[in-house]
Structure formats: structure tokens, C-alpha cells
Amino acid sequence: MPDQDPLVEDSKLTDSQCSSGPSLFAIEYRIVAELFIKLKYTITMIHDTNIDYEKVTTPNLDPRPSAVYSDCNLKNDAEVDEDEDSYKKMTLTQKIVWGIFYGFASLAALYFFMVAVKLIGDGFTLALGCNTKGAFDFADNPVAGLMIGTIATALLHSSGTVTSIVVALVGSGGMTIRQGVYVIMGANIGTCITCIMVAFGQVGDRARFQRAMAAATVHDMYNLWSVFVLFPIEVLFHPLEELSIAMSNASASSGAFDSPVDAIVKPLAQELVVVDKDSIYDVATGDLECIDGQSFVTAGVFEGSSMGDGSIGAIVVIIGFCILVCSLLTLVKMLAKVFMGPTKRLISKLLNYNGYINILVGTLITFVVHSSTVVTSTLTPLAGLGVITLEQVYPLVIGANLGTTGTALLAALVTGKSDSVAIALVHFWFNVFGIMLFYPIPITRKPILNWARSLAFASAAWPMTAVLFLMALFLVAPGTLLGLVYMCTADSSAVEVIGWIIGTIVVAALVALIFWYKKKGGRDVWHGFLEKKNEEREAQAAREAENNHTQSNLLHETV
Template identity: 25%
Template structure:
């Protein structure tokens, strides 16, 4: 009965320690993400332009979010959204494996100096972090969050180690790890299963280190378990890819192929090494030893396999070929890839940067509508009017999707500045959509103008052309404020809006005089007045766009 009670308490202690470890890792990752949020757009641009730097970015992002599984899921989202191709994704995935080693090095700090031991560092970090979080400004709160997470991580590690101490002299545990050391397949399976269940290689390595701190784990068992952990970490991405397109599924498969290939190579090498160095394999592994092997494995695996990235991509394409019809023609899974993929929400900084790009594309489509309206009016081309209607539907759908996505981002753990950006983007897409609505209004007016075979006077034609140019230029300038964060242009947009207001008043007055003098067709005159009214409202929304951008500061 006493043994059963001890077992139950041990299980509870291990679960509690693991929970604290995972929660601390999550809090630390949230704080790091908030701190790095403003740099995510730059990292995203690196990802899409240089596959070599993609390895570094993958390592950096994983070090920030403390999970190679989360990074790989995010990469699957990027591929599904069309932001990355498979070759670029391969570099990021390889880098993610390197970045995940940072957690094991944090855990092994206690072996370097007594004041870095979890029992000393955990309460100190939690206390300092809590003070900064409660009493600091936004920047200090983020730093406090990171330090609190650091403290909780160490508390979890300490709790797991203390829970296992009664078994320190247990021959059963020693025999179990010796068996795994003598049987590579068993050791790899144990590492794989544990990591697949908790879906975090960082956490499973942390568990291994907590047991190793008691001197129970020999070197050979630790090596095989770590190799299995690197395969187990692929499970999260494979599950995530289940609802993605075929290209994204291939990205998850590349992750699996990469880790399996590395595991096979290192397993064969390790078996040969331990066969000729049996004494070394039986030596208890240290926490730092685990960190060293974990790092060597992931770095070496990347160095060896990175030159074969294209071959990994080709293999994934062969294993997951395109679906074909009976006639043999390939079926395109999606003509329009949904860029706002929910997998990217794992990193709000990246999600916001991706959303900004989508907002700018929505703005470019709206700018195209303004140009088409002017072209349709001058060339009397009804086909151009139809294009405005088609593009306006796309803008409407984009506004709805982006709004829903921004709401989901807002539900994530984001910094105060990121929250301001989300709010500003919500206002911005509303203004862009309203401008597109005014384009549609103008297109309908122009369609009536064409079909009724109406004509403006030469003076009226020049006036409407001038105003259309002014408003379109002002909108593009407002979008550039958002695109480049160049707030010097904001004042220019506001001045131009004042000029448009004055022009609208002057043109309305002059045109009413022309109508009174029968110098212009009445039906055409009504359309003229409605056109300049819509243009003036477009210019109002331009000011709203730059003010929304300014509100982020």
C-alpha cells in the first residue's frame, strides 16, 4: 500500500513538474515573441528571399518560441498560404531543429555554477519577474514575463528532479535505462513516443535531463532517446498538415524525412561507437552532456543534409504526387491560396506581418479600381466597369477574411504595441473597403453615363479628370504611409485632402452654374455631381488611413 502511495505521489509530482516546465516555457516564449514582434516583418522578408538565411531564421524563431514543433507547424502554414516554397521551407525546418537546443542549454545551467541551480534561480527569477510585470511599463512587463517563464521552467525541473530522488538508487530504473542503452531501437521508440505524446521535444529533453541529474541515465541510452525525440517532434507538424494543401503536406513530410535520415545516420554511428567504447556508453550522462549531443546532432544533421535540400523536396513530391484525373491531367488543389493561415497564429508577430501584406494587396486592388473607373470614363469602356465590379467583390471578401483573422490575432497573447497595430489595421481595412465601395458607386454612374450615351462638356471632362488624378494619387500616398511607415507623407495626404475638399466645393458651384445656363446636359450633370461627391469621400478615407497608421506609435 505504501509503494502504491509513493507511486501515485511520484506520478502527481512528475505531472506537476512537467506542467510547470511547459507553462514556464510557454510564458517565456510569449514574452520573447512580444519583444521580437516588430522584427517579424523583416524576418518574414528574409524567409521569402534567401533559403540559406532561412536556416538562421528558423533557428532564431525556434529559440524565441521555444518549440521546433511550433515553428514547423508555422512553416506548414506559410507553405499552405503560398508565402514559402518547399525549398525555402526546408531551410527553415532545418534551422528549427538547431534552435530547439536552446532549452536544453538553459536547463543545464545548474551544472556550471551553484547559483545557477534551479533551487536558487527559480524563486529569484519568479520574484524579480513578477515585480517587473506588476509595476513596469510595457517593455518591462515583457521582460518580466520572460523572467517569470524562466523561473517557472526551473521550478518544474526542480519538482521533477525532487520527485524522482527516492528512486535514485533504484535498480529497476538503472536496469531499464541499461536495456535502452543496449537496445537502440527500444531507446529510439521511448524517445519518439514520449515526445509524440507531449508534442514538445524541448520538454521531453528537459524530462530526460531531470532524470539524468540523478545519475540514472547512461550515455548510450541518452543518445538513443534523443534520436527518438527528434522523430517524435515531427508528429505535431504531421497532424497540423492534415487539413492543408498537398504542398504543405510535403513540407511536414520533409521535416519527417530530414529527422529520420539524421536519426538513422547517427544511430548507426552511435552503435559502432559504443560497441568499441563500451565503458563510455555505461557512464552516467550529465545535463551538459545531453545538451552537447543534442546540439551536435542537430547542427551536424543540418550541415550534412542541407546540400541535399532539393533531393529531399523531390523525394517528398514523389511520395506525395499530385492527384490526377483519368486522363492524366493534374488537378490544382487551390487556385487561390489562403495566405491568412491559422497555423501562423502560433507566432502573432509573423501573423501581423502577414496580415499587413494582405491589407496592402487589398489596397492595391482598390487603387486599381480607382484607375479603372477613370479609364472606363475616358474611354467609354463598359468592360472596364465590369472589372471594377469583379474586383470590388474580391475586396469585400478580403475585408471579411482579414477582419476575422485580426480578431483571432487579438485573442492571442500580444503586446500593447501589437494590439495597437491590430486595432489600426481593423480601421484601415474598413476605410479601404469603403473606398472600394465608392469605386463601385462611381462605376455604376459611369456605366449609366456610357449606356445612356451621355457626354460632359470639355471643361467638365478636364475637371473630373483632374480630381480623379488628385484623389487616386492621395490614396496611393496614404497606402505608402502604411507600407513604409513614412509619416512625413502623412501631412502631405492631409493637405491634399483639404485641397480636394476645396476643389469639390468649387466644381459643384461651377457645374451648377453651367447647368443653370444649359451649358451641360442635365442627366450628365447629375452624374458629374455624384462622381465628385464620391471622390471627396474617398479622400476623407485617405486621411483616416494615415491617422490609423499614426495611432500605432
């Protein structure tokens, strides 16, 4: 029989005490004693209970499918994976050997990914060729400049290339600083396309794809919100232009800093094609005039080819996309093997220290490698694998955005021209103001993170959502706005009137769509559609799993 608690013994009144009826002191003593016993029992239970605080989550009270999800609520979490089980069964020697192998395989896949990105950029640069200057001729209108920057960067897969061209144009007088400001803003949006393409490397696993898409689109949402806020302010008051001009009087004379990524990637990429970018920049600035039949291919497989630069550029782009797809699939597979066990936990803890430190890390890494695309595209599959969370990705991404401004700054410093330095500073201050607007105060991060999560949920339920988003952001919207700008500023009055009528119809249609979605049940229709697609996808996955299980059993019986 367990020992009696002394408080219980003391709290029992003797017969003599009860004979005269319970005194007020005795009643109070008994009440206090019973409360103390209950408190002691509760504390003991809490002390003896092991709570896994990582599994304690805040209930999601919003029943809508697009509500902000918690990474730990995903059914097919990467943490619960067959790879983890097989990893735990390995010996220490096997873990080391396979870890080294998968590590080198991941680096090789990342290398070919960077080669693919360079080939795609070189291909589109070559295809533009003599039309490079013409591509920026519409930039005299703020909206047109924004759209040109978006489209050009999306095609070239390099905001650094676009900003360098803008720096050269401004330095030569081919573009004003005010025109360059809006192209720089558009370049920040256009650079996001690669991350979304990377996320499709995990489309086969719904949970991973959802996390990867959230990490990829947080880059888009940050840049879009920065443009939403800063673009109208710049059009009205020109703070970026004025601040950059005021600071550009600082003398600039510095040597160029070669990107280590370019130094590693160039040897293999140049085996296929070498593009004379210096001459293309000269064409853009008006220092060089194109002649019929001129080729900007200086070396590689296509040197001396009878094909035109446009055809060669198209072939190079196709080859680049093929390499991109293969390298992405391999990279995702290898990273899933590398980041298991203690490695995964270590990375998560390191990045969970401080958000401002993560901004600095993202800035420094991007400045060193001279490519925000490489940094952000590496973060996307890591987020998909559950190695890092969306909250950890966000500061790294905005840090990478800030770090990529170093490319334009160095290009401007080499020219030594104040206008070039000013437009490079525009790029820098745009990203600084973006960070100040959407990071220090936690509530300002919500629209960015929530939009990214909602789009990720919809994409995971129906992958075509991501495709439609890509087309809308980088094709439909820029093309429509460019067309409207051209028509509304045309010399012909008839064309101008038609342009304004079409513009009015487009705006009215957008307002009607938003009203229908918010007030007329459009939200429920969309969410119901997503739920249906999600159920269809889960049913298909269940059928495939059952078929695989059946085939495995048949094979086992045959053996």
C-alpha cells in the first residue's frame, strides 16, 4: 500500500475536533490542503509527462483550403519517408560513404543546373542580338519600362544581365535614369521565374511540391508587393531617382570582380557556344551598328555555321532547357539523400537563429557567387524536402535580392560615370526599401507569406495553377500592358481611342472578377474545384500505390 501523503494525514480532523462541529479554521485548513494536493498532483503529472513540443501546433480554425497551412500538417511529410528508415538502418561507415557520394552527386547536378541557366541566358541574348536596343525602346513609359524589365529578365534568366545592359544604356545616354528605374523594378520581378521552374522538380510529391512552391513564390510575392508600393510612389515623387542621383557623385573607380560561378560554368558552356556580349552591349548603347549577316557567335560548336543567330539561339535555349530538367530532377533526388538525419536538423537549427543574420547570409553568398538565381533556386528544393521552413527561406531570399545588386554596382564602378552609378544605386535602394517595408515589422510579412502559401496550396491540389500563374505573370500581363501602352500612346487618334476602350474593359473585367470572387461565391467555387482536383489526385495516387503493391506481391510470389 503506498505511503499516505502527510498533508492528507494532517488534513484529517480528529473525532474530538468533529464532535463540536467543524470550526472555521478547520474548514479553511481542509480547503487549502485539498487545493495544495491537487496542485502538487498536477505538477507531478506535468513533470512525469514527456511532451514533444515540435508536434504541438496551433489549430487551424479557418476551414477554407487556402488558409495558411502548417508544414507539420502535411500528410506526405518528407520526414516520414522510406529514405529516413533506410538511413537509420545503415552503419556509420555506410552513412559516411553514401553521404560523400550523394554530396558529390548533388554538386554535379547543381553544376549542370548552372550550366543550363547560362545556356538559356546566352541563347536568348544571342537571339536578341541586333535587336537588343530596340527591345528597350518602349521604356520611355513607366508601365512599359516595368514590363520590358520583367520580360527581358524572365527570358535571359538573369537580372544581372538586364541591369548591366541598363547601366550601359544610361551611361551612354541611350536611356535616362528615370526610364532605367522602372526597367530595374521589372528585372526584380522577372528573376523569379527560375524558382518556380525549379519547384516543378518535386511535382510528383504533393507535400514536397506544396512546400517548394511556397518557397519559390515567396520570392515573387516579395518583389510584387515591393513594386505595388514603390512603383506608384516613384511615378509621383521619384524618391529612388533623386536619392541615387544625390549619392552618385561619389567617385567610382574600381576593378571588375569576376563571378566564381561564371569561372566554373564557362568552360563547359563555351564548348557549345560563345556569345560576344561586349559587342551586344555596344549595340544596345548605340556604339556599334549591326550589319546584315553579322554574327555574335565567336566560338563553340556553332562557330562559322550558316544558320542565323536567331536559329542558333533557339537551339541553345532548347538544349539548355533539356539540361535544366534533367539536372533539377537529379538535384532533388540527391538532396533528399544528403539532408537526412543529423544534417537536416543541423541546417534547420543554424537557419533558425536570427532572421536578420539570414538576410546577411543571403546577401553575402549572392554577392560572392554573383547570382541570386543560383541561391534562390537551391533554397527551393531544400524547402520542398522540409530541411528549411518558409519563414527561414524568406529572409534568405530578400538577402539574395540585395546581394544581386552588387553586379550592377560593380558594372557602374568600372564605367566611372555618375549616371551609371546612379542607376546601379536605384537597384540597391529598391531592395533596401523593400526589406524595410516587408521585414522588420512581423505583420508586414503576412501578405507575402499568406499569398505564397495560398498559391502553393492551389498548385499542389492542381499543378496547372502554377503554370497559369507563370503565364499570367510573365506573358499575359506584360503582353497586355505593353499592347495597351503602345495603343494609348499611338500617334493615331483612332488607335489611341481603341486602346483606352480596351483598357477600360480590361480594368472593368478585373474589378468584376474580384467582386465575384469576394462577394458572389467565387471563393467557394474555386476552393470546391481545388478540393475536387485534390481528391482526384489522391485517388490516383492510391490506385498507383495499390498497383505497385500488387506487382510487388506477384514478383515476390514468382521468385
